[in-house]
Every structure is written in structure tokens, then in C-alpha cells.
Amino acid sequence: MTKEVVIIGGGIGGIYVLRNLLAKKDAVKEGLHLTLIKREKSGWVSVCGLPFALRGWYGIDKTEINKPQFFLDQGVDFRTGSEVTKINVEENSVVTLRTGEVLRYDYLIIATGRKPAVPAVVEKTNLEGVYTFNNEDDARKIEAAMKDAKNAFVYGHGIGGIQVASAFSARGLKTTLFGRPPSLIASRLDPDMGDMLKEWLEKAGIRFILDSEKGITAIKGDGGRVKSVVIGEEEIPADVVVISMGKKPDVSLAKEAGIEIGEESHGIVTDSAMHVKKGRRYVSNVYSVGDCVEVIDGITHRPRLNQAAFAAVVQAKVVTDNVFSDIRGQLDLYSSYEPSLGPTAADFAGLLVGSVGVTSEAASRAGLKTVSGKATKLTKARYFPGAKPLTLKLIFDAYTKKLIGAQMLGEATVAERVNELAVAIYAGITAAEMRNMERCYDPSLALLIDVTIDAAEAAMGITAVY
Amino acid sequence: MTKEVVIIGGGIGGIYVLRNLLAKKDAVKEGLHLTLIKREKSGWVSVCGLPFALRGWYGIDKTEINKPQFFLDQGVDFRTGSEVTKINVEENSVVTLRTGEVLRYDYLIIATGRKPAVPAVVEKTNLEGVYTFNNEDDARKIEAAMKDAKNAFVYGHGIGGIQVASAFSARGLKTTLFGRPPSLIASRLDPDMGDMLKEWLEKAGIRFILDSEKGITAIKGDGGRVKSVVIGEEEIPADVVVISMGKKPDVSLAKEAGIEIGEESHGIVTDSAMHVKKGRRYVSNVYSVGDCVEVIDGITHRPRLNQAAFAAVVQAKVVTDNVFSDIRGQLDLYSSYEPSLGPTAADFAGLLVGSVGVTSEAASRAGLKTVSGKATKLTKARYFPGAKPLTLKLIFDAYTKKLIGAQMLGEATVAERVNELAVAIYAGITAAEMRNMERCYDPSLALLIDVTIDAAEAAMGITAVY
Numbered sequence: 001m002t003k004e005v006v007i008i009g010g011g012i013g014g015i016y017v018l019r020n021l022l023a024k025k026d027a028v029k030e031g032l033h034l035t036l037i038k039r040e041k042s043g044w045v046s047v048c049g050l051p052f053a054l055r056g057w058y059g060i061d062k063t064e065i066n067k068p069q070f071f072l073d074q075g076v077d078f079r080t081g082s083e084v085t086k087i088n089v090e091e092n093s094v095v096t097l098r099t100g101e102v103l104r105y106d107y108l109i110i111a112t113g114r115k116p117a118v119p120a121v122v123e124k125t126n127l128e129g130v131y132t133f134n135n136e137d138d139a140r141k142i143e144a145a146m147k148d149a150k151n152a153f154v155y156g157h158g159i160g161g162i163q164v165a166s167a168f169s170a171r172g173l174k175t176t177l178f179g180r181p182p183s184l185i186a187s188r189l190d191p192d193m194g195d196m197l198k199e200w201l202e203k204a205g206i207r208f209i210l211d212s213e214k215g216i217t218a219i220k221g222d223g224g225r226v227k228s229v230v231i232g233e234e235e236i237p238a239d240v241v242v243i244s245m246g247k248k249p250d251v252s253l254a255k256e257a258g259i260e261i262g263e264e265s266h267g268i269v270t271d272s273a274m275h276v277k278k279g280r281r282y283v284s285n286v287y288s289v290g291d292c293v294e295v296i297d298g299i300t301h302r303p304r305l306n307q308a309a310f311a312a313v314v315q316a317k318v319v320t321d322n323v324f325s326d327i328r329g330q331l332d333l334y335s336s337y338e339p340s341l342g343p344t345a346a347d348f349a350g351l352l353v354g355s356v357g358v359t360s361e362a363a364s365r366a367g368l369k370t371v372s373g374k375a376t377k378l379t380k381a382r383y384f385p386g387a388k389p390l391t392l393k394l395i396f397d398a399y400t401k402k403l404i405g406a407q408m409l410g411e412a413t414v415a416e417r418v419n420e421l422a423v424a425i426y427a428g429i430t431a432a433e434m435r436n437m438e439r440c441y442d443p444s445l446a447l448l449i450d451v452t453i454d455a456a457e458a459a460m461g462i463t464a465v466y
Numbered sequence: 467m468t469k470e471v472v473i474i475g476g477g478i479g480g481i482y483v484l485r486n487l488l489a490k491k492d493a494v495k496e497g498l499h500l501t502l503i504k505r506e507k508s509g510w511v512s513v514c515g516l517p518f519a520l521r522g523w524y525g526i527d528k529t530e531i532n533k534p535q536f537f538l539d540q541g542v543d544f545r546t547g548s549e550v551t552k553i554n555v556e557e558n559s560v561v562t563l564r565t566g567e568v569l570r571y572d573y574l575i576i577a578t579g580r581k582p583a584v585p586a587v588v589e590k591t592n593l594e595g596v597y598t599f600n601n602e603d604d605a606r607k608i609e610a611a612m613k614d615a616k617n618a619f620v621y622g623h624g625i626g627g628i629q630v631a632s633a634f635s636a637r638g639l640k641t642t643l644f645g646r647p648p649s650l651i652a653s654r655l656d657p658d659m660g661d662m663l664k665e666w667l668e669k670a671g672i673r674f675i676l677d678s679e680k681g682i683t684a685i686k687g688d689g690g691r692v693k694s695v696v697i698g699e700e701e702i703p704a705d706v707v708v709i710s711m712g713k714k715p716d717v718s719l720a721k722e723a724g725i726e727i728g729e730e731s732h733g734i735v736t737d738s739a740m741h742v743k744k745g746r747r748y749v750s751n752v753y754s755v756g757d758c759v760e761v762i763d764g765i766t767h768r769p770r771l772n773q774a775a776f777a778a779v780v781q782a783k784v785v786t787d788n789v790f791s792d793i794r795g796q797l798d799l800y801s802s803y804e805p806s807l808g809p810t811a812a813d814f815a816g817l818l819v820g821s822v823g824v825t826s827e828a829a830s831r832a833g834l835k836t837v838s839g840k841a842t843k844l845t846k847a848r849y850f851p852g853a854k855p856l857t858l859k860l861i862f863d864a865y866t867k868k869l870i871g872a873q874m875l876g877e878a879t880v881a882e883r884v885n886e887l888a889v890a891i892y893a894g895i896t897a898a899e900m901r902n903m904e905r906c907y908d909p910s911l912a913l914l915i916d917v918t919i920d921a922a923e924a925a926m927g928i929t930a931v932y
Contacts, residue, residue, distance in 0.1 A: 343906035416882030427893030440809035445881040
């Protein structure tokens, strides 16, 4: 009998499970029927590409990589503008749609994603021009509001908020970014690194309000459109307001079905095969992937969220492996999702910011004592094209001397260095090993002594030793 | 009593020992007197920068980072145009100069570097316009000969030869590159990758003669200047000829002093502290660094050469650590030079070539069975500036599935990827681990599924599994 797979959610996690299963469909002799149910009207959208569309690099349409028809043509029951209202894990292995229709599944993938956090003062308002930024529909609204706007206001100083603020600023809007507590991208950057980013963005024209004791006390409008945001005594003109305070896992369906939700993370609990948990057991034919799941931190071993596209892609691969392993009875196909180091890179107004592993603060919260070293250097000799300064901070466990975190800011080589340092953290490389490890050298491509060596030596207190 | 350190050789290895000791001089309470003896007239020259000077990116003078006076001003006895004729390790701890002068040392560093290999037919000629390419003096001669030249001929298809040929071609000379056996940079690239490089260079206008059964049979001149090179039946016009067949360790001084020379590598044997060996013991106050030393291969564990600038820098650091450890009686300062993975990156006419670990051929020679995977992909989404194709080949041990080698060609991100993969090899990462490891993602900086994942999956035969 044909195997039925139902995927709830059409974000990166859901789409990648679909794509992977589709690519290997012919290997299932019983036949494989795939259903994907998503709320939005779109097919496969690169949500990560939206901030660049707002910056004006390309149109929002370009972020739709495949239209629904693309999947329909391949025999997928690809349902847009549709919604699941109930999951019945134990009795019938079914999901019920808003229309009342009931779908039976052999395998269910919950990829319900996230929903934006919104403060009460914003929830109450129904002014035009006040938006969250979670999907392509939001992007379209923001873009439309931007057209005649002079002043922009962004609430949220994480990656998303700063990306939107950078876009506003690049398009010539007078932009204010508000956030608390003061440090930028506090989950990924120590305050010293966050402050360097802030300086860069201030030069790019963004005004920051990070030390206010008060939150937003009012959002004022005129003729149904937003005109200002009030923080304490100050009224800040704003023709467009974006709320980007972080995203909560969207777990309501799973919760109602009795699937376990993490107490700390508020994400769906899974084992390393991405099976969800109900009662005392992990459910062998129900998986969850993407922004709605809880992951285990690779350093602290505590549960947390990891709402990154690449995490969803790896999780989707693991799910695909395990669905095939199960269908074909081939245990050697099985694979697992490992504790996450959260490698991150982003472009803010031309400054690339990278981070992997824990911040000093996260390490301290987990009871880890750290030593860190910081250095700034060009990426290659200054008379070669593309030589740019890079500041690197390496964080080591104070006792084992193993690398547990890295942060950097620069105009080049950041993403690649994050990947290198992710491997180093994964492998438990020590400061002394990093210091004496050979790196490739060509004066047009690198310095003879890279900033990594300097930062490792700074952490080892080398200058103090001699 | 003031500690006397004598360094023989002013290449990167010698200069870095000097620089390191100089920087920490004040920490030696007895005082530290440094002598460096070099044949050339220059101070500290970036030899790796010379090919770019030939390409016309900057003048040859610019490669002299510090003049001799810079070191003299700091109290170093920096002797240029000078030569050591004898090392007396056992009796007196002295070196004798050509002038007859005798210098006593507490610590001796042998950094005598390398000398170019030259075929007999070239050795016999004394035509103007035929040069090796080993230092700044050679570069000046080549540059002068290039000025009125129309045709160039390069013997040698390793990194050095290809760099010179690229420079000739970029400056408008009709360039022929001759080498045997056929594969380019055979020590660092498998033939399939070498062939891709060859194609690129052919498009850049370089002619290759790699399949000739004959070597150079004659070099013909006219009025004392070279005018052609004869290979078999073919006479190839050449106004400038560069011989770049590889560099032999310059170990004559060490050999005469009874210091052990590797039978296979022909380099000076050291322990991991970089102490040279005489008879049955390693000599505690005589070190060797740079192109003249033998290293241990990180994969095959066989002795080989590693004539790379960064290797010399790491070795110099190890020597500095150990000299200070000895002077101060602080064992915790001690450090060691580990078996080498030879990370390499170079720019050939705009194509970046990277390599680390063993080639398939080197693995096979060492009795290792391998599986490899290759993939080509853009470095980021095509609508972002700087997106360039990259071909990556990963070589895994067939039984342990650990990464033991990587090779790549592309126009961007190559040096950084070599460093990432060097850590992965060092740490013994397997294909399955690489496949499921998280990498940072931002559409302007990377693809959601990097070429690394594709190459790892290809090596695992993933498409064949399903």
C-alpha cells in the first residue's frame, strides 16, 4: 500500500523534507504519496532572502524559488491557504483540516515554524503601517509602507530587527532601532562585539535607543495610519513600524495533541532522530523539524531553540534518512541530529557578523569559566585587493582550554571562518593547538600569521608569559 | 652572561626566529645577543610576494618588508652578503664565517633554506635570459628580461612554475610551460583537478607541453642571449626561460657538521621541538627550521618536505618557545611542531587552487585505500555579488571514513575552506559527520546546502543508497 506522508508547514523545514522525499520517491516500491499543508499562498519561499529584497537588491517575487504548481506537477498534494486543526497521534494517525477533511498518514512531519512575539501595546493597535516581519506577506506590506515613508521605527535588536533597520536606512529612511537590554544580538554576541556592530550601524545612519528604562508606552496614529511611537517622554516620528522581538515556536497543534513541549525552550521535544515525544515514548512515525523544535546546545547541553535555516535543513535530512530507513527496513540509513553549535553569519549594512558556540554570558550562565582572546587584523596584506580588517574573539573553557565560542566582525571571510571554527569547537581543539596549527598562505589570499593565531595567543596570555 | 643566538639564513624561517626572539628579548635577564647571517644583500623579503610583483601588481622593492638597518637599529648583528663555512656542533659551539671569523653560540638555528634544482642541459648554458626563480635577485633578472621579451618558456609545473607562467602570460608574453609527468602540481592535486586548472590556464593563453617523452634537449642562444628551447623535434622561441623544477633543501653545512639528513626527504632531521640530530642524540641547543627541514606527513606519517612559508613560521614559533623554555628553565613554555597536513592555497591567473592532506595518489602510495566525492556549486546564490563556482574534492579513508585530503578550485573562499578542512582532517571528522554538520547561512554569504555537503554525500554514495 502506498505510504502516506503528511507535512504540516511549508517553511524551510517542511519544504526540505518534501524535496528530499520527492527526490528519492522512486526507491519506495510501495509508492510514496506526499501531502504538504501550509497557511500561506506561496510555494517555496526563501525567507532568509526577504531582508535583501527590502534592501532593494531584488524584488520580493524573486524569493519564491518554486511556485505551488512546481510541486503539484510532481504529484504532491501541495495545499496552500490551508490549515490543520487537529493531530490525532495515537488512535487514527490522522490530521483534520479546517474544512473537516481527515487525512490518514503513515508518517507525519510537524513543521509549524514560529510566530512573531508582539508586545501588548502593539497588539492593541490596529493602525496601518505597524507590522511584524515573519514571511513574504509581511515583507510586501513593509515594502508598500516604505514607499512614501520618511521615518522608520524597529522594535528588536536581534538579527531580524537589525536586518530590517539596515534595509530602511539603506533605502534612505530615518531609522530608529529600539531594544532592551542594551547589547545587540545578545544571544550571539558579547557586549564588546555588539558595541562594535552598533558603532558601524550608527555610521550607517541608524539611531539606537537601547538604554531606555521604559518600553513603548504608546503607538500614535493619524487617519488610521501610524505616525509616531512614544517611549517614555519621547515621541519618535514613524511612518512604518516593524516589530521584530523574536519568534516563538508555533506549537499549539502539537501541544493539543499531547506532544511534549520543552519547559525552558517552549519548543517541541524530539530525540536525535527528530521523533516527537508523547507520554513516556518517542513516536516512531511522527517527526518535527525547524523553528518549532527544541535542540540541545552543543556546549552547555541545555535545551534551547535554534531557529536557523540551516538547522532546519539538517533536521529535514535526518527525518528523510529515518523515514526511508523505516520504510525500507534498512537500519544503516538511519542518521541523527547532533547538539547544535548554532553557526551564524549575517550581513548588516556591509558589516559581516559571525558567531558560533556560546557567548561568554551563556557560558557563565551554564557555570562554565572562560578565558577569551581578541584580535583585529587585515584578512590579507594591505596591498592586495579585498584586504579588510576583521575582529575575532575566541572563547575557551578556562580549564580544558578547549574552544567553546567564537565571534567576529569584518567585511570579508566571515562565513567561512565561522564554519572553520564550528569544526574546531566540535572537535574540541585547544588554544595551544590552534596557535601552532598550520594555515594556508598566499599573500593575495591570507596573512602569514592570521588573526586566529593572534586571538588564540591573546587568550593564552602569551605576551604575559614571556 | 649574555646568551648568544646565531641564526644561519635570512629566509622566512630565520627571520621569524629573529623577530620572535627580538620581541621577547627583555624577558631574558642575562641579556640576549642575536646574530643573523645571510648570503643575500636584503633584509626581510616576502619571497611569496615575488610572483605578484612579476605579475605587475607592485614593484619588487615592495617585497622587502624590512631593510637590514631595521634590525641593526635594534641591536641585531644582522650580516648580509655573508656566509657560514663551518658549524662545529660538539666541541666549541661555534660557526666559522668565510672571512675566518669564529662566532660562539649558546643557541644555533640552521635556516639554510633551499636551492633550485637545475637540469644538466641548463647547468651547462651560460646564456643571458635563463634563470631560476628562488629569490628577489632572480625576480629582478626575470623582470628585466621580460621587458623586451615576446616569448617565455617555463620549465616546471608545480606551484612556482605555474605562478611564473601566469605572470608572463598576464604581461602579454606568449608563454609555454613544460613539465613531466603530465599532471599539474602533482604533489597537491589529483589529475582530474590538475586538468581543470590546466584548462583554465589554457584559456588564459598558456601553452602546455606535458606529454613529451623527451626532456629539453638544447637551449639555443644568439649573441649570448637565449633565443629558443628545443624539446625533441620542436624548437620553441624563448626570450626568457625560467627553471622552476622544485627546490632541494640546502643542507650542505649541516651535513658536513655530521647532522642527520633524511634519506627519503633529503631534509634535516629534527624532533618535534625542532632540535637537530647528531649521532644518537638530538642536540639541545641546535635547531633547524624552514625549507631545509624534514617534516612528518600528518596522514601517512612518512617523512617529507614541507617548503611552505607558514610551516616555517610555526616552526620558528616552536623554536622560540623552546629557546625561552631552556633559558628560563620554564618547561611549560615548551611547544612542539606537529605532523603536517600541508594546507596550501594559491592564485593562478584568477583561479584559486587549494589543497590539504594527501592526494589520492599519495594515499595509495602509503597503502591507504580511499573513497572520494566531488561536487561543483556556486559559493552563494547567483543573484548575490561575488557568487562564483567552486569544485571541491574530498578524500576519505575507505575504512575509517575519516577525511584525509581535500582539493578545490574556484574564484573565491578557497583559502578559508582549506583552513576549515585542515581542522576537519586534524580532528578526524568522518564523511557522515561532515554531511550532517551545521554551517552558517545567509543567502548573501553562502548556500543553504554548501558544496562541502554535496561532496561528502557523493563520497558516501548517498544517491546510490536510496
